[in-house]
Amino acid sequence: MNQVPVPVCIRLVLLLCVASSFPPPAAAAPDAGTVASEESDGLRVRSGYLDAKFSLTHPALLFLGVDSLGGGKVGHDVLSADAGTTVAYSVAHSVTGSGAIVSYSAGAPSRSVPDWTFEATARGLRLTSIWTAAGHPAPLTLSFDTHRCYSTLLGVFNGKGDIALPAVLHLPGFGTLRLSCGGLPDAALGYASGAGWIKVTLPAASQFNRSVEYRWDVTTVCPEVAAAEGDPRLDGFRRNWLNIFQLNPNRRLLSNNTNSDSCGFCYYEYADIAMQTPALAGDLHALDMVRQSLELVLGGTKTYGMPGYGDFPEESSDTFPSLLIAAFDYAEGRRDRPWLQRNYPGLRSWADRMLATDRDGDGLIKYVATGNSGSWPEGLPKVRPSNWWDTIGFGHEDAYANALAYRALGGMRQMAAELGRTDDAARYGAAERKLHDAYFPAFFDPSTGVMAGWRSADGQRHDYYFLFVSGIAIVYGLVPEDRAAGIMDRLWDEMKRVGYSNFRLGLPGDLIPIARKDYAHKDPRYGGGLREDNTDAFQVYENGGASACFAYFTIAALDRVGRHGRADQILLPILDAFEKREFEGSGPNHLTNDWRKWDGTSEGYEGFLVDNYYTLLAVPGRGEPRSPAHE
Numbered sequence: 001m002n003q004v005p006v007p008v009c010i011r012l013v014l015l016l017c018v019a020s021s022f023p024p025p026a027a028a029a030p031d032a033g034t035v036a037s038e039e040s041d042g043l044r045v046r047s048g049y050l051d052a053k054f055s056l057t058h059p060a061l062l063f064l065g066v067d068s069l070g071g072g073k074v075g076h077d078v079l080s081a082d083a084g085t086t087v088a089y090s091v092a093h094s095v096t097g098s099g100a101i102v103s104y105s106a107g108a109p110s111r112s113v114p115d116w117t118f119e120a121t122a123r124g125l126r127l128t129s130i131w132t133a134a135g136h137p138a139p140l141t142l143s144f145d146t147h148r149c150y151s152t153l154l155g156v157f158n159g160k161g162d163i164a165l166p167a168v169l170h171l172p173g174f175g176t177l178r179l180s181c182g183g184l185p186d187a188a189l190g191y192a193s194g195a196g197w198i199k200v201t202l203p204a205a206s207q208f209n210r211s212v213e214y215r216w217d218v219t220t221v222c223p224e225v226a227a228a229e230g231d232p233r234l235d236g237f238r239r240n241w242l243n244i245f246q247l248n249p250n251r252r253l254l255s256n257n258t259n260s261d262s263c264g265f266c267y268y269e270y271a272d273i274a275m276q277t278p279a280l281a282g283d284l285h286a287l288d289m290v291r292q293s294l295e296l297v298l299g300g301t302k303t304y305g306m307p308g309y310g311d312f313p314e315e316s317s318d319t320f321p322s323l324l325i326a327a328f329d330y331a332e333g334r335r336d337r338p339w340l341q342r343n344y345p346g347l348r349s350w351a352d353r354m355l356a357t358d359r360d361g362d363g364l365i366k367y368v369a370t371g372n373s374g375s376w377p378e379g380l381p382k383v384r385p386s387n388w389w390d391t392i393g394f395g396h397e398d399a400y401a402n403a404l405a406y407r408a409l410g411g412m413r414q415m416a417a418e419l420g421r422t423d424d425a426a427r428y429g430a431a432e433r434k435l436h437d438a439y440f441p442a443f444f445d446p447s448t449g450v451m452a453g454w455r456s457a458d459g460q461r462h463d464y465y466f467l468f469v470s471g472i473a474i475v476y477g478l479v480p481e482d483r484a485a486g487i488m489d490r491l492w493d494e495m496k497r498v499g500y501s502n503f504r505l506g507l508p509g510d511l512i513p514i515a516r517k518d519y520a521h522k523d524p525r526y527g528g529g530l531r532e533d534n535t536d537a538f539q540v541y542e543n544g545g546a547s548a549c550f551a552y553f554t555i556a557a558l559d560r561v562g563r564h565g566r567a568d569q570i571l572l573p574i575l576d577a578f579e580k581r582e583f584e585g586s587g588p589n590h591l592t593n594d595w596r597k598w599d600g601t602s603e604g605y606e607g608f609l610v611d612n613y614y615t616l617l618a619v620p621g622r623g624e625p626r627s628p629a630h631e
Contacts (some may be wrong), residue, residue: 008256034122036100039092045099045120049218051121054102055145056093058085059116059140068239077531078151078171080143080197086104086139087114098122098203111135118292122257124217125175127584131205140202149173150584150608152246152258153200153523154280156288161252162188168221172243172608173581178219178281183212191249191550191581193258193529197251223276223620233572234619236579243578243613244273245286250508253301257608264303265318265388266405267293269614271329271371276526276620287333290326297323298346304606310384317367317386317394317401320354321408322629331418340415348424351412354405355431363434364397364442365405371456373517381520386454388611390540391528392514392519393462396457403472406435424441439478443469449490451479452508462518465494465511471553474560491554493564504573504582506548506612539597541604546596549572555618571618582611 020245034047042062043054051065051074060082065074093102093112099121103114115137119126129137144151155167168175181187183205190201203343205212223242225234248255253262254270267290274286302309305316327347331340353385357366367386369375376393385394387401394400397438409432415422445452445463451470452461470491474484493510495501498511513534514527522528529536538544551574579585586592587602594604595610 003100010360018125018191020439024391025622030235034099036095036120043093043095043100043102046074046103047122048074048085049123050074050120050125054093054100054118055082056102058087058089058106059118060085061118061142062397063484066171066177067234068176068218071235073174078144078149078174080145080320083143093324096146105135105605108138112535115561117138125215125217127202127214129202129205129212131207131210131564134197137204137208139190141205142202143201144198144200145196147256147609149200150257153189153249154196154242154245154286156188157249157252158188160188161189161191161249163249164188166284168219168242168280168284169216170242170245172219172240172584173578175239176221176242177216180214180215180217182215182473186211187212188534191247193249196515197259201397215411221278221280223278223476225620226300227621233575236575236577237567237619238615240483240613241273241277241616242286244610244616245289246460247289253296253303256606260606261304262293263305263388264297265305265316265322266611267418268322268325268329269611271326271333272617273614274481275329276331276617277383281477285334286410287330291330291336291339293332293625294323294327294330296342298343307627308483311380311382312384314357314368315353316390317357317365317385317398318352318388318404320490321365321401323407324350324354325404328408330463331415341419344415344419344421347412351408351428354408358493362433362442363438364402364621365435366397367395367401369395371397371454371459371462373456373462373515374462374516375456376520376522378522380523385520389509389542391518391519391526392453392510393518393520397442397453399439399453399455399469400472402435402439402443402465403469403478404477406432407476409435436478439473440480441482444479444483451485455599464518466509467491467492467496467507467511467554468497468509468550470556471550471555474557484557485563488557488561488563488566492558492563500546500598501571502546502598502600503570504576505546505576505598505600506577506615507551507554507570508539508544508546508598509542509550510544512544514543515619519543541595545600545603547609548577548603548615549594549609550611551615552617555615558624559618565617571615574615575619578616584608 036045042055044053048070053063055062063077064079065076067073090105101119103117105111105114113130115135117128152174155163155165156620158164166180192199194416222238248258251262255262271290274290277286304310305319312401319631326438384390386398387394409428410477411426413425444463448463451473452463453469470487473479496509504555516532519528522538527537527541555567555571591602592604592607593602594606594609
């Protein structure tokens with residue numbers, strides 16, 4: 001199954017690699033770059049990959065810093081403050097040739113067999129628990145401060161809601177730890193999240209499993225890219241490739257972040273990155289997290305964008321396309337025909353419900369909101385617009401969602417053919433061709449020379465120089481080849497005309513203010529101004545605010561039409577901003593950095609929004625980025 005059309009870089013066959021884990025301590029040679037030292041409150045081990053401090057009073061990590069690239073970027077602690085304990089422990093410690101060891105025994109005096117032993121080496125931790133008749137170790141819980149780093153545990157949930165091992169602990173901006181376990185059948189870690197924290201719990205040894213060893217190995221997980229090892233401009237790509245994956249343990253779904261919503265219309269982004277992600281650990285793949293999220297939605301779990309979750313009378317126009325693309329990516333990427341066979345009826349239902357929205361039979365999917373200018377009421381919208389950009393008045397025939405639908409129909413055609421369902425394959429193929437033929441005439445705006453955002457029920461096109469709309473249409477092959485370059489040149493010229501050039505902030509979704517009559521959420525906090533032209537709220541949130549969200553489509557479209565220097569003028573500053581963690585956390589105004597005004601003022605609210613990191617999909621397969629140059 002090779003779905004067409006898809007972005008150029010998704011079609012490339014890549015050699016994928018993962019940095020090797022550090023060998024077990026017994027085989028480790030002394031590392032000249034590893035320094036162990038005793039401090040007033042703990043024993044610390046530092047290397048270019050790791051900075052870990054163990055408590056000398058009770059089993060606890062007091063500091064954890066990681067740099068997957070070994071560059072010494074380890075001085076940032078990702079942990080919450082240690083809560084301490086009321087249990088007294090006897091503690092012994094020693095410095096080894098490759099790190100340090102600390103052992104903990106509850107009570108006094110110290111026993112010959114401790115409850116827990118912590119060991120740090122240059123590239124990893126070993127946390128060992130032993131049960132004896134005299135010592136019954138307690139579980140170990142580590143708390144991570146998501147204000148310091150939006151840490152997430154990545155893996156597959158078991159029936160109890162724990163994460164099965166092997167798994168990975170990903171630290172955006174810093175890197176990844178691969179987690180494995182010996183001595184505990186069906187090993188799994190407790191995983192919980194709340195506002196500002198996640199907690200990871202390591203079960204202790206018991207009388208049934210008397211010795212349990214957890215290994216945390218510093219690693220890098222990303223596709224292989226030419227010259228990446230020696231090009232510091234790609235460090236932001238290598239450290240952050242996994243940033244798009246955040247598992248919310250409260251929902252057991254891939255989500256905006258560990259304590260936020262799960263949006264079905266984002267699932268294709270997760271799946272596209274997962275398709276190019278090497279194995280996370282053992283036989284665990286990123287696509288397995290996509291599969292588990294899809295299965296929950298197929299089973300009835302609601303996501304934002306669906307009726308019953310947010311103000312949507314029917315599924316947003318991009319929800320079913322996104323879910324179907326993700327399902328194709330999973331079935332293709334994992335070669336899981338039995339899964340496809342079992343779940344095809346549900347996928348078919350999604351596809352048919354998507355097609356049923358074409359109420360006038362012109363080939364384009366539609367949304368219940370008309371999208372007519374002036375149709376959006378004052379106050380909070382009672383009905384949300386038709387796609388991810390849920391404060392802008394997208395409605396009726398949505399250019400972005402129809403591009404996704406085109407790609408989804410291609411995937412359904414191929415999945416049906418894979419299962420020998422020839423009638424379905426022919427039906428979806430015909431719908432795919434009909435949408436393709438209707439698309440460009442419906443959305444191309446001859447007055448501006450670019451693609452409009454939506455065509456409302458009254459037949460009007462609504463065009464605010466949406467960068468991502470023209471981008472996705474070109475990348476997915478919905479624009480005639482002889483028109484694509486001209487569209488991207490027109491957008492580039494308009495970007496220069498309006499004065500947007502600070503690409504490390506990402507890109508605005510639209511280059512000119514969205515008139516109040518076309519803005520659905522009229523709260524000034526979210527881009528809805530008081531003036532009719534909405535210039536008083538321009539650059540706030542989705543009304544022209546800058547973000548890396550959806551910047552991928554502009555970069556990929558520029559590359560597709562041969563404007564490589566322009567593509568790199570956007571991409572390279574974003575990668576540098578990722579490396580410096582500039583899309584995380586809050587600004588001085590206490591709003592968050594996932595959205596900005598063009599002067600850099602923070603205007604976001606998530607604190608960490610995974611969609612920003614879909615931009616990284618622009619890197620694989622492009623070879624070594626060029627030095628930015630004007631064209």
